Amino acid sequence: MNTWVFIDQFKGNALPASWEALGVGKTLGNVTALVFGSGIEALAKTAFEYGADEVLLADDAALAEYRAEAFTTTLSKLAAERTPDLLLFPTTTRGRELAGMVAIDLKTGVMVDVTALEAAGDKITVTRPIYGGKLLTKETCSSKPQIITLRGRAFPKPAQQAGKSGTLTKVAAATGDFPTKVEGYTTSESGVSLADAGVIVSGGRGVSNNPTLTPPAGLDEKQAEIWRAQQGFVLVKDLASVLGAAVGASRAAVDGGYIPYPHQVGQTGKVVSPDVYIALGISGAIQHLAGMRTSKVIVAINKDPEAPIFKLARYGVVGDLFQIVPALTAAFKKKMGK
């Protein structure tokens, strides 16, 4: 099978799910990595080290920033000329969008956010979650090429083999007048991206309930609640920092104004699948559980013993998170030699 894998990169750094997709491609035969950008030949070398047999490198100022139209047109033209059997993308924001738009150009379908796949000859059957993970569906595509986006952390990242090389083919970027221009970026304050995180520490409504705090004078009731919650999130962030973890939140915490939306985990936030998920003061609404239920080890600290989060948790503590979390942070700091 002639498989292509799109390497999603930002400022020259590939998102880890790109390498996972390359690993999946390798299990099916020869793999061509697509590296698009400007001044990114180094990334082509890395793609060989992660297993690519060939790299199609479109290195052009027009691709310096991700723009849906320029990337789609470049990719669709290459695929129309070289007719791959299978296109793999990581399910990242760019990967998902590009897969959908390329499918329109190539008159085919997309199997999106796939968590498992099996091949019988050239025909792929995938499994993917639907209804926020409440169900799984098998899925097939009757047209060619088959296009699949793979959920991050659902497949192993292949080992990097230093010095391995392959065939580097330089290809042209699409020319054309694309009206979309990138003005710039505002980067998120959190250091670790939720989607890639091996460990996530999340806070919910419960982090605003510390009775021992006295808010500064002059705040109204809502402002005082937010102030309390922000003190609570300091504990969440301290624990996350010791564990090298990303900071998540429940919808209640986001809607309450405690923490910005990009941190939200759940059906209307991010779907995550870390090795360890620590839920602090989160009761576990069904929409939140949908976003984190595939985490390997779930730990919950909550004052309510009936909280639904404990049904998914491997370890639970019924108690006061304001006392236990700082102690837990201190314990990890000591044990992990920090």
Add this chain to the structure above:
Amino acid sequence: MKIVVCIKQVPDSTAKIVVEQGKISWGDAPLIMNPWDEYAVEAALQQKEALGGTITVVTIGDESTREVLKRALAMGADDAILISDPALVNMDTQATAQVLAAAIRKIGAVDMAFFGRQAIDADAGLVPAQTARLLGWPALTLSSVIKIEGSNVRVERGIEEGRQIVTTKLPAVFSMTKDFGEPRYPSFMGIRKASRLEIPVWSLAGLGIPAPASVIAWPEIITPPSREVTCEFITGGSPEEIAETLANKILAEKVL
């Protein structure tokens, strides 16, 4: 400003969804407007308030889907179109996009088409970008803050690394995430207006397109195996002792 919002009816997000005889069932849970689409309607209303114009909401489905159109009308949309045809069943995203692109063309002279970022049933999140591609319009997916000046657009898009700030020209397709305001509730006046308004039904013949062929199939739908976990509760002692035990348990999992 001529604005279209494409919306979808889905089972309530709190519904217990199961597979019965190979078919998806949500029991007696209510059908609602896809929660993300409420943000799309809100974004359209904010643009209309800033710039003037009209909002047309569009959905694909049977007669029961009129309810979500009425909700959008009650929130403040001006008119609604129900696209309904016996051939429009089990559509994949590219087929759906073909129907919606045809509807947007037929409505004519549309400046902005709004979508929610994804529907909470099939969770694909592809239709907005695919519709944009079919129309040949810029795809501004995962948008939050939108500013329009003349035919110039500036949006903030949510990406893994934070936000990407993009400029482009109208007409354009927008898929909305959160972070620019919460969807408003229908007003009493809006509900009255919605109950009286005629909602035209467009068939495929009316759209002037053949039934689009779907290429994606769902041969088997399964209820995921439940997680066989019994929670081990850490009890007893001071917070420090509990924390010590918990940290040891987590480290023993060898996943950190």
